[in-house]
Amino acid sequence: MQILSSFALALPSAVEQGLLYAVMALGVMITYLVLDFPDLTVDGSFPLGAVVSARLILAGTNPLLAMAASALAGALAGLVTGLIHVKLKVRDLFSGIIVMTALYSINLRLAGDSALLSLPRTSITLLRNNPVADILPRGYSTLIIALFAVFAVKVLLDLFFKTRAGFLLRAAGDNPQMVTALARDKGQVKILGLMIANALVALSGGLVAQEQRMFEISMGTGAMVLSLASVILGVNLLGKIEKMSVTLKVIIGAVLYKISVAFAIACGLKPGDLKVVTAALFLLILAAGLFPKGGKKHAGP
Amino acid sequence: MLALERIHLTYNPGTVREMGLFRDFSLDVPQGQYLSVVGSNGSGKTSMLNLLCGSLMPDAGRVLMAGKDITGQSEHVRARNIGRIHQNPAMGSCAGMSILENLALSGSKQKKMNLLPAVDRKQVARYKEMLAPLGLGLENMLEARAGNLSGGQRQALALIMAAMTPISCLILDEHTAALDPKTADTIMHLTDSLIHEKGITAIMVTHNLRYALDYGNRIVMMHQGQIVLDESDENKQALRLEKVLGLFNEISVECGN
Ligand SMILES: Nc1ncnc2c1ncn2[C@@H]1O[C@H](COP(=O)(O)OP(=O)(O)O)[C@@H](O)[C@H]1O
Ligand SMILES: [Mg+2]
Numbered sequence: 145m146q147i148l149s150s151f152a153l154a155l156p157s158a159v160e161q162g163l164l165y166a167v168m169a170l171g172v173m174i175t176y177l178v179l180d181f182p183d184l185t186v187d188g189s190f191p192l193g194a195v196v197s198a199r200l201i202l203a204g205t206n207p208l209l210a211m212a213a214s215a216l217a218g219a220l221a222g223l224v225t226g227l228i229h230v231k232l233k234v235r236d237l238f239s240g241i242i243v244m245t246a247l248y249s250i251n252l253r254l255a256g257d258s259a260l261l262s263l264p265r266t267s268i269t270l271l272r273n274n275p276v277a278d279i280l281p282r283g284y285s286t287l288i289i290a291l292f293a294v295f296a297v298k299v300l301l302d303l304f305f306k307t308r309a310g311f312l313l314r315a316a317g318d319n320p321q322m323v324t325a326l327a328r329d330k331g332q333v334k335i336l337g338l339m340i341a342n343a344l345v346a347l348s349g350g351l352v353a354q355e356q357r358m359f360e361i362s363m364g365t366g367a368m369v370l371s372l373a374s375v376i377l378g379v380n381l382l383g384k385i386e387k388m389s390v391t392l393k394v395i396i397g398a399v400l401y402k403i404s405v406a407f408a409i410a411c412g413l414k415p416g417d418l419k420v421v422t423a424a425l426f427l428l429i430l431a432a433g434l435f436p437k438g439g440k441k442h443a444g445p
Numbered sequence: 446m447l448a449l450e451r452i453h454l455t456y457n458p459g460t461v462r463e464m465g466l467f468r469d470f471s472l473d474v475p476q477g478q479y480l481s482v483v484g485s486n487g488s489g490k491t492s493m494l495n496l497l498c499g500s501l502m503p504d505a506g507r508v509l510m511a512g513k514d515i516t517g518q519s520e521h522v523r524a525r526n527i528g529r530i531h532q533n534p535a536m537g538s539c540a541g542m543s544i545l546e547n548l549a550l551s552g553s554k555q556k557k558m559n560l561l562p563a564v565d566r567k568q569v570a571r572y573k574e575m576l577a578p579l580g581l582g583l584e585n586m587l588e589a590r591a592g593n594l595s596g597g598q599r600q601a602l603a604l605i606m607a608a609m610t611p612i613s614c615l616i617l618d619e620h621t622a623a624l625d626p627k628t629a630d631t632i633m634h635l636t637d638s639l640i641h642e643k644g645i646t647a648i649m650v651t652h653n654l655r656y657a658l659d660y661g662n663r664i665v666m667m668h669q670g671q672i673v674l675d676e677s678d679e680n681k682q683a684l685r686l687e688k689v690l691g692l693f694n695e696i697s698v699e700c701g702n
Contacts (some may be wrong), residue, residue: 201553306562307559308553308560309558314541314542315539318539318541319536322539324521325551408646
């Protein structure tokens with residue numbers, strides 16, 4: 145009974161968190177589902193987005209501008225990973241690890257050599273202390289803004305996938321040979337995908353930092369696995385529903401994921417145990433054979 | 446139009462699996478020629494096409510297009526002028542995209558990669574006009590996913606897509622081999638009319654000796670990385686199936702096929 149009541153108490157915040165993390169899951173969806181690229185840059189670009197937003201908010205920047213700056217920083221990180229992979233021909237996994245590792249130091253520097261940045265309760269962020277949040281019903285304002293932000297990203301992403309550039313990205317994931325046949329450099333399309341993906345990841349990091357009013361150097365640890373779990377959860381659980389867009393499935397997957405984590409904590413797990421929960425959940429998803437099938441066929445060289 | 450000049454190619458050099466395929470191999474396909482290539486399995490037909498398309502680099506020798514050295518040019522740059530159809534019909538379109546989306550995709554081949562809408566609804570009538578003559582009913586199922594099409598339908602779509610934007614060469618690698626005989630005939634017929642209509646240079650590798658003799662104005666037979674038969678125009682027309690089959694069996698026996 146006590147488990148249930150504390151779970152119910154944690155539920156709204158879990159949904160809120162799920163929504164904010166869903167933006168990151170959408171980014172990972174691009175690298176993993178579309179490009180078939182296991183991109184570990186994510187573990188570094190998520191805190192990168194957070195530290196950029198946190199610093200700019202501390203300096204009194206408009207929260208929307210801070211978000212844009214986070215996204216831009218993420219795109220830059222994705223660009224570097226892409227260049228390392230495409231131009232220097234380093235394996236996909238290693239390219240991401242290299243940039244992730246470098247980002248640890250860069251994030252620390254950006255935070256002013258501090259592992260923790262806290263924003264004062266009064267700071268104006270996208271989710272709190274702003275004119276929009278003030279007119280929304282108290283207690284639900286962050287949830288509503290988070291919902292709105294995620295759906296704005298979803299709609300933009302859906303639109304993007306209907307553009308010429310978006311079509312090429314889809315083609316790259318569907319049948320890489322087609323990209324070559326269309327006289328395009330596969331590498332360029334990959335770089336574009338990595339940039340968009342990491343922009344979304346960093347945007348998510350910025351959102352989380354603005355919501356939680358803090359940046360913490362290790363907040364990106366396990367970000368990639370967490371997002372992957374969300375993507376796989378959403379795509380498989382809702383796979384049957386043909387009419388639902390993949391982006392919506394991923395968002396729901398991310399929310400469900402955070403709800404499961406909240407449940408685990410309500411059952412008595414400590415926040416420090418979260419990573420093991422993440423790993424266990426991910427393992428469960430993989431072992432249950434929920435891995436997306438048919439997504440990735442590699443056309444031979 | 447396309448030429449290979451004194452090509453040398455060895456697979457897995459310096460290993461136990463070392464396999465010298467081409468030694469001083471040359472082939473010149475003039476503009477407008479329609480060349481059929483036959484040969485036993487492993488005779489190097491696909492490797493030859495890969496060299497022409499740029500998915501394989503020779504150890505020595507040159508690749509020429511319209512007299513220009515393109516040996517160092519990457520595959521996607523060559524694809525501006527070369528269209529390629531593979532044996533597997535799935536290679537020529539995107540399974541998860543609709544017929545309409547696939548056509549829009551290939552229609553944007555020479556255009557900028559930008560944020561304009563990929564599908565232009567105004568083109569739908571034109572797409573239908575392109576698909577209707579195939580007689581496969583594709584024009585009435587523009588919203589169907591390419592992955593749900595039959596092999597023949599999908600190969601027809603691939604052909605339409607490859608020839609939608611101007612190309613100077615069409616390369617076909619056993620593109621009817623995965624189809625049942627009747628569908629293969631349909632696709633072969635479509636291929637032939639496409640090549641004539643657009644006046645493109647074509648290189649068609651086929652296992653079907655009948656097709657090789659009936660279509661095109663030159664025939665080449667390959668064996669172990671060498672050309673063992675090369676006849677054009679009247680000489681090709683004078684060739685009898687029995688003679689080609691005889692030669693084919695001779696070399697096939699030799700390599701144990
Ligand atoms: N990527 C490769 N690596 C090693 N050997 C190869 C490769 N591709 C082809 N070969 C070898 O080269 C020979 C010619 O192959 P291929 O060009 O595919 O012939 P064909 O298309 O006429 O059947 C075969 O013996 C084949 O085993
Ligand atoms: Mg072959």
